[in-house]
Amino acid sequence: MEIDWRGCYHLTMKQSKTTKLGIITAFGVTLAFCAGLGLGILLGDKNEQIQALPVYPVLPNPPTCPIGDGVRKNGDGVRKRDEILAKLANKIARLEAELGLVRALSQGYQAEAQGTAQDWPTEVPDGQRPENFQAWLAESLDACEVPAELLGYDCAEPPCIARLRVQRADWLWKLIRDCPSWTTHYRRVPRLHRFMAPCGPEGSESIVLLSPHWKDYPGEVDQLDKRLQSRWIQAQESWTCGE
Secondary structure (H helix, E strand, C coil): CCCCHHHHHHHHHHHHHHHHHHHHHHHHHHHHHHHHHHHHHHHHHHHHHHHHCCCCCCCCCCCCCCHHHHHHHHHHHHHHHHHHHHHHHHHHHHHHHHHHHHHHHHHHHHHHHHCCCCCCCCCCCHHHCHHHHHHHHHHHHHHCCCCEEEEEEECCCCCCEEEEEECCCCHHHHHHCCCHHHHCCCCCCCEEEEEEEECHHHCEEEEEEEECCCCCCCCCHHHHHHHHHHHHHHHHHCCCCCC
């Protein structure tokens, strides 16, 4: 039996061509699929990047108004401002006038309550004269050993005020009852104002403001009394320990 080798050769060649064509076709399909997949991924990333970009709103153009309206509105504002300023100026002037009246009334009240300072008259009783009062008080304190320290005098206006620092409560009786140097010149009890002056950690000191009685004084007794009490208060408020 003879074999037709030419037929087998042709059959083998046809099969080989068919196989190569299938391989090429499969390779082409695979390449196209990969290319499509890569392009899809690339486009997907681009879309995500585009979607990630911020979106800025578009602002509308500002409204415009005619020039005439702006000028007219500005003029109205200036007039209103001037009216308000004028009202405020009038109110301030009225308040200043009322404040001046209150100050005048306050000063008048203080003058009425505190009295008016008076000059020393030409004729003064012997016991009221500053030089006599100072000399007789100093002599009495020393001669009768009154437990009080003489700190000074205030004779700028009548009556004189002597400032004393006292150590014991019986100082007054030793002066006005048991001291001839005092009772020879003064029959009446002197005017007194006593207070305790705080001295911080050191404690306090007892201060007496003493003036002769002014029954025979020629001035206005009511005014003297008001002034004396006012002077007492001023001295107490401004007192400094150890003066």
